[in-house]
Amino acid sequence: MARKCVALRRDGGRCNGTATTGSAWCPSHDPERAEDRRQAARKAALAKHAPDELTALKTRLKALMGDLEDGTIDARTGATMVQTSRALLATIQAENEMTTIAAVEKRLERISELERASRKWAN
Ligand SMILES: [Zn+2]
Numbered sequence: 001m002a003r004k005c006v007a008l009r010r011d012g013g014r015c016n017g018t019a020t021t022g023s024a025w026c027p028s029h030d031p032e033r034a035e036d037r038r039q040a041a042r043k044a045a046l047a048k049h050a051p052d053e054l055t056a057l058k059t060r061l062k063a064l065m066g067d068l069e070d071g072t073i074d075a076r077t078g079a080t081m082v083q084t085s086r087a088l089l090a091t092i093q094a095e096n097e098m099t100t101i102a103a104v105e106k107r108l109e110r111i112s113e114l115e116r117a118s119r120k121w122a123n
Contacts, residue, residue, distance in 0.1 A: 005029055053092050061085055 017026025
């Protein structure tokens with residue numbers, strides 16, 4: 001018979017998950033899978049926050065490929081559109097980098113505040 005996971009939930013109750021073979025924990029609580037879970041969460045967060053602009057750009061590029069293929073637009077116009085798309089993509093990437101840097105700076109600031117506060121308490 002399958003064993004129950006030994007982890008406790010946040011509310012203090014026992015996890016209802018089934019322990020994986022050779023482990024005392026279910027896949028959601030197995031400490032050896034913690035890094036996998038963190039990476040999956042990070043990936044999901046990134047996918048969730050994928051800018052609408054990128055999705056729109058992808059849609060337009062796919063349509064452009066179709067238009068080029070069926071001859072609706074000529075190769076020269078297509079090439080210009082691809083160039084413009086690259087410029088747009090570079091702008092989106094620069095914006096994302098700035099947003100990321102701002103978030104990291106904010107986090108570092110918060111860490112510094114906490115360090116200062118803990119030093120004050122230590123003295
Ligand atoms: Zn569990």
